Amino acid sequence: MKNFFLLILIISNFIFIFIHFKKKIKNIFYKKKIIETDVNEIHNIFETVKIDEIIQAPKKKAIIKTFSISAENKIVGMTSDYEAWIIGCISKVSKNIFEFGTCSGKTTYIMALNSSIDSKIITLTLGPSDVEDLRIDNADNKVSYRNIINESIYKKFLFSGSEEENKIEVIFKNSLKFDEKNYEKAFDLIFIDGGHTYSIVKNDSEKAFKMIRKNGIILWHDYNVGKTSSKDVVKYINKVSENRKIKKIKNTSLCFYKEEG
């Protein structure tokens, strides 16, 4: 009897540890499928200046206009400030930008604040009334599907009413029905951060590969190994990176691909 209780105690401890440290445990056993790279491999804008042996500073060209959103704002589905800085820097050298998934418009605004005055940003998203006809495939992650509903709540965005708004075109449309034919090889930067179900990530990525121009950059958000809501993003990127040179940017959940010129 004593041994039985001991066994139950050990098993419940294991279950407790697994539930609380699921992500860390999965990371330990996860065989890296894609290569990680330093941010300065993406573009020379990220080159640093050596101040001395222990400190490197960014060059002036990597100083961007940015902002932070406080937790009280309760904004869902955002990039971290470091990821937003990376996207802001690449926006400085991009004229035509496309984003799958606007949400609050945090990243869209940072793109608009940092791109040149004659640049154009198209951002595709679902509004509150567009989620009604959204379908889920059997293979799609249910948590990611639920997140799409929770994130498709905005009709106005952080950039609404700003000077930068006139650079931005918001398209309220399901990306599965979005026709990319008019935009072939049109964009210098494409940010994929729409629905995180397998069918949507696959759809958005396949369209992005057609829409990116030579030397253009595609970035994916939320490559988070072990995080339930990112499961399909990780699965798709691992699969597609068997045939495409996709790398993960260190210390971020961003993956990047460059269309070689």
Ligand SMILES: C[S@@+](CC[C@H](N)C(=O)[O-])C[C@H]1O[C@@H](n2cnc3c(N)ncnc32)[C@H](O)[C@@H]1O
């Ligand atoms: C994670 S949020 C985007 C966050 C935003 N990129 C940012 O950095 O602040 C996901 C967005 O994708 C949109 N979305 C999800 N599925 C979509 C689909 N099939 N077509 C178009 N937009 C979609 C949602 O409406 C939501 O606005």
